[in-house]
Amino acid sequence: MARQAKAASYQLMKVSSDIKDRSLLEMASSIKQHASTILKANKRDIALLRKRKNISQAFVDRLRLNEERIGAMVQAVRDVAGARDPIGEVKRMWKRPNGLQIGKITVPIGVICIIYESRPNVTSDCAALTLKSSNAVILRGGSEALYSNSALYTAMKKGLKRAGELPEGTVNFIDTADREAVGYLLTLDEFIDAVIPRGGEGLIKAVAEQSRIPVIKHYKGVCHLYVDRFADCDMAEKICINAKVERPGVCNAIETLLVHKDKASIFLPRVIHALKRKKVEIRGCEKTRAIVSKGVKKATEEDWFTEYLDLILSVRVVNSSEAAITHINRYGSHHSDAIVTENIHEAMRFLQEVDSAAVYVNASTRFTDGGQFGLGAEIGISTDKLHARGPVGVDELTTYKYIVFGSGQIRT
């Protein structure tokens, strides 16, 4: 399969935008047509899942499909078809003194392997984004969604076959729950150019450690809001509630609130009161507990590292902006962090010194998202520094090459 994907990737280098977009639209239509088959397969996955122990309702919910969710998947693929082609863009072209004309042009990466868990929409999202960027893809979903993903893949393949313009091997799916398959895939650096794991920390760590192929990682989001001594308290409260409560289970929600000591006695009582009304559990440092004694648990060292993904917030009072920045760089996951301040110097310092993919002044961290940034659909949020940082969309699924036009130049 990997060999066939590599062969397809060379064909994909020359496929036009029109062909890609037509194929994507056929893929979308075919998913829609086969909705009932996909839903039936999904019921089977859910039934199997219910027989397992220790499965949370949230986990079952993530896996469950319905007409509406399939409609959203179909629309997502159509949106990708309608977006601009990231391939063949000459980023820059310049002339050298010897007359050589050198250009830097975007090209596909080649073969991308995506290893993911749970939500079946990842199957169609990833197939669409990799195809749009002229890459071949090998999809490997979680065992808990095997029937759903398999039915979805079959529908997509039928659509692609009907379009009939792309090489066999463009979109591939590993139709087995066998765990050894992943270990084997990660050795195939001859055929696979990049691996993108999507899922829990365990999955991503395991892939990163095993892989001989470059990995684009999406680690956890331990995001912070820092309320500076020059903060507007109303704005700070509004942003804090939004960043914690609007959707606590996602990676760009905050886990820790840092408050400057000069602001703590004014700001902490009101924000903690507001958070508690939203049913948020508070875990505070000593200074926080000295200000708000009632109903604030003691935060441990472990708390500062923790991605709760839940209605829990750790709170710490810091002596200075430097201390806030040091805390964020030390305990955070370099994902998204925000300052609330009215002071330009504090704002600029925070932007410069916080070592994260997205750094905010006076806005909620919840905006870290390809769509919200205006970059289009994304495969995930990279916490890596090489190649892609932050939202990974079609542009991050490309690489570049240099093209050089000469008239017989030699080097002497």
Add this chain to the structure above:
Amino acid sequence: MARQAKAASYQLMKVSSDIKDRSLLEMASSIKQHASTILKANKRDIALLRKRKNISQAFVDRLRLNEERIGAMVQAVRDVAGARDPIGEVKRMWKRPNGLQIGKITVPIGVICIIYESRPNVTSDCAALTLKSSNAVILRGGSEALYSNSALYTAMKKGLKRAGELPEGTVNFIDTADREAVGYLLTLDEFIDAVIPRGGEGLIKAVAEQSRIPVIKHYKGVCHLYVDRFADCDMAEKICINAKVERPGVCNAIETLLVHKDKASIFLPRVIHALKRKKVEIRGCEKTRAIVSKGVKKATEEDWFTEYLDLILSVRVVNSSEAAITHINRYGSHHSDAIVTENIHEAMRFLQEVDSAAVYVNASTRFTDGGQFGLGAEIGISTDKLHARGPVGVDELTTYKYIVFGSGQIRT
């Protein structure tokens, strides 16, 4: 050391261009001042090397320093000081419908570990380029150059200390030949953000396989020249001689000449004659040997994969441009490949379909080089596809982050 480098990297995020450039100039002066000590240390390395068996003269030559080479190293560091600062460049800034202003800005990667062999100039080149891009660096040179590198490092450190404006831990050097040190370094993903191995294929493979840290690889250069049926024979010959002979020991020299069958009987006799006058050994396919029978060895399957780094050239007659492109993508190392043709369609197809870091029309592959491309000094030529492809200069030693300016926006 890695921990100290990480701490330094956070300080470096806020260091100005002026400070960096002053420090580089002091570093350069100090290398110059300590030239005699460095030369003495180099003599010691050379003496030790001569006691070892199976050491080629070329290897000794690469290691040897003299006044002139030290002068070139000093100048290289000064040139880096004089170049533009790659950090803090806002690549793009845009406004979202909700008023958020989002910018993509270049920032340092953090801590870079460079593992290299032989030439001592790598020590000063890499220190200069990583410092220019505001990264901390951990240098690990080859055991054969330990005294030279160590003396050079001591001189550089003295210069940095005299400048006195950078944190301790900015430039670090592993002062031991202990091989276990490398294995240990490659596990320190908490402190080191990227690893760049420079040297033979064995070193790079070993680093890539062991490392838990992302690696920017520089594999071999199996480069091709394809002489199309629409080629100008004079131009093709001139380029072929240049790309093979001017400096055969470098990665952007060609190893294989591909010739379209319609051109073979005209072009092969003259080019092989010219190559032989330059003492190039020819290894040809059956068709080549049918045209030029005298003094052409038989090429084996192995030859097509081989980077000779020597005055040897494999030659193959191909039936079509497709066949040439397929050969290059299959046997090449995705480094630099050129077509000679007068035909626009052949040229454009070659540019599009050859999957290499640099693809040329009517010019020698020898131009793949940061300086020749006008990109400034380079650490090497990446044959990877993620993050950096082709010349790795100061721009490739940066990453980016998103900075977001709001006025209280929340996501709903």
